[in-house]
Each structure stands twice: as structure tokens, then as C-alpha cells.
Amino acid sequence: MWEYLVHGEPTPRVAALLEGVGQALEAQGFRQNPQAEAPNLVLNAIAPENPKPYRRKAQATFVASVLELPHFPENPLQNLYPYLVRALSNVLLAYVPGQGVKFLTLELGHYEEPEGAAFYERVAARLRPIACSRLVINNLFEPDLEPELWEGDELTKSLHRAGKRLKEWDLLPAPFPIEEILPPEDLRHVKRLYGIGGLSYGNLSVRKDERRFWMSASGVDKANLKAVGRDILMVKGYDPGRNAILLSIPPHVEPRRVSVDAIEHWMIYREHPGVGAILHVHAWMEGVPATPFNYPCGTYELAQAVAEKVREAPDPTRAVVGLKNHGLTITGRSMDEILERIEGRLIRTVPMV
Incomplete structure (x- = not known):
């Protein structure tokens, strides 16, 4: 009930x-x-x-x-x-x-x-x-990231380049200044309950190996993704018992939280080994299949709805899925390949129905 x-x-x-x-x-x-x-x-x-x-x-x-x-x-x-x-x-x-x-x-x-x-x-x-949705926004940080990845790799550089291009395309809506809108007491309450550091929109990730992927952090400037553990995080799994995303971080970093859509990306990568990158933007494309309900970001139900649409696509490794009244999730072999496919095809205004 x-x-x-x-x-x-x-x-x-x-x-x-x-x-x-x-x-x-x-x-x-x-x-x-x-x-x-x-x-x-x-x-x-x-x-x-x-x-x-x-x-x-x-x-x-x-x-x-x-x-x-x-x-x-x-x-x-x-x-x-x-x-x-x-x-x-x-x-x-x-x-x-x-x-x-x-x-x-x-x-x-x-x-x-x-x-x-x-x-x-x-x-x-x-x-x-x-x-009726179930949020999956808790993060469990483990300081076990390999030292050779503390400064990132070629994949994190691809995320950095992608964020720059999205900025050039004007696809990174200006985040609302939550610190200016909320009084200090309410801001502390929100941070305590959700760990929110800010409000920003869109996210991107690239597969590292069979079970792990790099992903943009929550509340950061997507046009300037650089620091591992702060701007970009290594997602290594999902713990259903604790309903939390598992992250590997360098031991010397005070980490930021990963994007709330990590559960969605985790589902897609787990099911489709050929998917090498995922991009989420607040934009639209004509004729795309869309989720039936306006589930909130960070919920298990939204992740399932998007994963189902990716599964139904003719080629799940090159899918474009609409999130009702919200935006797009796009899969690809690499982040560069996704950007090449969508350049010039995006509509900045998402249809609201």
C-alpha cells in the first residue's frame, strides 16, 4: 500500500x-x-x-x-x-x-x-x-583505484573533449545556483539527505572494461571534466542490498558523488558489451522511441525504462532513446562516435507532453 x-x-x-x-x-x-x-x-x-x-x-x-x-x-x-x-x-x-x-x-x-x-x-x-519510484543515489566510495589511473587515461580525456564540444553546441544548460536559492539551513538538509552538491544537467560515460566505466560527477561543470574523483569517477558496480552505486577512487581525494543516472548507465553497460559510451543531454531528435512515463532521474524505474528501449533498438550499441519530457540517452561504440552521429541533428527544445 x-x-x-x-x-x-x-x-x-x-x-x-x-x-x-x-x-x-x-x-x-x-x-x-x-x-x-x-x-x-x-x-x-x-x-x-x-x-x-x-x-x-x-x-x-x-x-x-x-x-x-x-x-x-x-x-x-x-x-x-x-x-x-x-x-x-x-x-x-x-x-x-x-x-x-x-x-x-x-x-x-x-x-x-x-x-x-x-x-x-x-x-x-x-x-x-x-x-512509486525508487531512488538509487547513494554512493559507496572505496579507495582502491589503480595508481596509474589517478590522473586519468585516454578515456577520461575523451570525456573532457566531449564536454567541451557539448558546451560549443550550447547543450549544457546553465545550472541553477542552488546555494543562492536555498537558505543555509535548507541547503544543509538537502545535502544531508541526498548529498547534492549542486544542480547541473546532462551526463556522459565511457566503458573502461567488462565491469567498470568512467562517468561524470554530479553538480560539476560538464565543459571542464578533468580531475579523477571530483569531475570524473570510476563506477565499478551496483549493490542491490544497500541500493548504492560502488565507486573506486584515489585514496588521497575527497570525492564528489557520481551522476544520479549511474544506475541507468550501469544497466546498459551490463547488458550490452558492445556499448562503449553513453551520453545524456537535454535535447531531442525527431522520431525517437521514448519512455512511457516521466520517471525522476536517479530512479531504478527510469533506468529500467531506458534499458528496455535500448534493448528494443535495431542496434543497441547505437541507440537513441527519448526520456519523456526530459531529454535523450544515446549509446555508441565510443564517445567520439556518438558525437559524430548526432552533430547537427539535435533539437534543443524537448517536446513536453
């Missing part, structure tokens, strides 16, 4: 929205439990002048903050993203009574559900994949 609770002080119209969405969630297998210590989903009503967060106690709790507005802003990312971050949310629901809800995700996706027939059911259906 999945549990949810309502938090905050909703306006009368937001209260009516949350009641309707709550009933729709219950019809889809959820149970409201106001005393839940670690609910699957929190519907957090916030106000524009003071978007108070729900201070979750477990990574497994997903927070959907709900904000009433008189109208939708022309630039939803610029105008609404700070509310999403300040409220420590996984997703923001901007509600304009009589018009509908605009969803905004941490990964920069934004899409609408207009009011009309089955409105509450449609909003609940958007929230369900988020609430």
Missing part, C-alpha cells in the same frame, strides 16, 4: 484540488495517512510569498508542492523553478483555477494538464510514477 499525506496551508481552491487529486490517488492504490513518518508522496501546499518546505525524513519520500497562481508565467522555468527548489520539491504543480496545472520537474521538464473531464485522475496519474 502506497501512502500519501497533505502538508501546508492550502488556499480554498488548492484545498479542493488536493481533495480531488487525493481521491483519485486512493482509487489508484494509495492511502492517506497524516501520521506517516516516511510517506511515498507528500502534497505540499505552498504560498508565493513564503514557500515553506516539507522536511522529509527519508529519501523514499517524494514531494509535490502545489502553488496557486492567477495565470501561468510566460517563462515557467525562470519564474517557477526557484519555488520548486525553495520548497525542497521533486515536482511543482502550478495551479491556475479554471485553466489547469502546469508541472515543473527538477530535471527541467514542464507540461500541463488542463481542467476538464477526469482532471483529478489525470493529475494523479502524472504523480503516481514519481511517488
Whole structure:
């Protein structure tokens, strides 16, 4: 049984929205439990002048903050993203009574559900994949990286070159300055719960050998990937018992966390020995197969959905998979080969549906 609770002080119209969405969630297998210590989903009503967060106690709790507005802003990312971050949310629901809800995700996706027939059911259906997902963002660092790799190798140099080219193509969206948006207490809470060092978008990796791969770190400048353990990390496995990514690091380095999509890359490399590199960008290509749900980044469910689409591709070693309302995951024999294939073919605006 999945549990949810309502938090905050909703306006009368937001209260009516949350009641309707709550009933729709219950019809889809959820149970409201106001005393839940670690609910699957929190519907957090916030106000524009003071978007108070729900201070979750477990990574497994997903927070959907709900904000009433008189109208939708022309630039939803610029105008609404700070509310999403300040409220420590996984997703923001901007509600304009009589018009509908605009969803905004941490990964920069934004899409609408207009009011009309089955409105509450449609909003609940958007929230369900988020609430039922399992994050795989814990990292276990082991100081066992071979000394000859402490300064990197030809593969890490290929990641450095790729990051530079992505910057030249304007495919590295400027990260939101989380340190400037959140007050110190909330920033400490987020870092304690998730180990987040910053918000940045896109990631890339290259296979090292049969079981290991180099991957970009989380929250770093992808246009300047250099230092092993800080900008680039060696992923050596996934521990399902501890639900954590295993990493080899030099013993003298205070490491950064690997990209949240490491579980997705791990699944693809494990299943397809011919895949030598993987690139994820917030862009699009015409006619690509896409995942059916907008799963959050770093979840096992998103990794499974992408891995399934790679498996179905005519050539899994040269696949292009769309992540719904998010971007692309692209496999290749090498990072240079991926960049050659996609140059000039990418659409910077991801379609939101």
C-alpha cells in the first residue's frame, strides 16, 4: 500500500484540488495517512510569498508542492523553478483555477494538464510514477583505484573533449545556483539527505572494461571534466542490498558523488558489451522511441525504462532513446562516435507532453 499525506496551508481552491487529486490517488492504490513518518508522496501546499518546505525524513519520500497562481508565467522555468527548489520539491504543480496545472520537474521538464473531464485522475496519474519510484543515489566510495589511473587515461580525456564540444553546441544548460536559492539551513538538509552538491544537467560515460566505466560527477561543470574523483569517477558496480552505486577512487581525494543516472548507465553497460559510451543531454531528435512515463532521474524505474528501449533498438550499441519530457540517452561504440552521429541533428527544445 502506497501512502500519501497533505502538508501546508492550502488556499480554498488548492484545498479542493488536493481533495480531488487525493481521491483519485486512493482509487489508484494509495492511502492517506497524516501520521506517516516516511510517506511515498507528500502534497505540499505552498504560498508565493513564503514557500515553506516539507522536511522529509527519508529519501523514499517524494514531494509535490502545489502553488496557486492567477495565470501561468510566460517563462515557467525562470519564474517557477526557484519555488520548486525553495520548497525542497521533486515536482511543482502550478495551479491556475479554471485553466489547469502546469508541472515543473527538477530535471527541467514542464507540461500541463488542463481542467476538464477526469482532471483529478489525470493529475494523479502524472504523480503516481514519481511517488512509486525508487531512488538509487547513494554512493559507496572505496579507495582502491589503480595508481596509474589517478590522473586519468585516454578515456577520461575523451570525456573532457566531449564536454567541451557539448558546451560549443550550447547543450549544457546553465545550472541553477542552488546555494543562492536555498537558505543555509535548507541547503544543509538537502545535502544531508541526498548529498547534492549542486544542480547541473546532462551526463556522459565511457566503458573502461567488462565491469567498470568512467562517468561524470554530479553538480560539476560538464565543459571542464578533468580531475579523477571530483569531475570524473570510476563506477565499478551496483549493490542491490544497500541500493548504492560502488565507486573506486584515489585514496588521497575527497570525492564528489557520481551522476544520479549511474544506475541507468550501469544497466546498459551490463547488458550490452558492445556499448562503449553513453551520453545524456537535454535535447531531442525527431522520431525517437521514448519512455512511457516521466520517471525522476536517479530512479531504478527510469533506468529500467531506458534499458528496455535500448534493448528494443535495431542496434543497441547505437541507440537513441527519448526520456519523456526530459531529454535523450544515446549509446555508441565510443564517445567520439556518438558525437559524430548526432552533430547537427539535435533539437534543443524537448517536446513536453
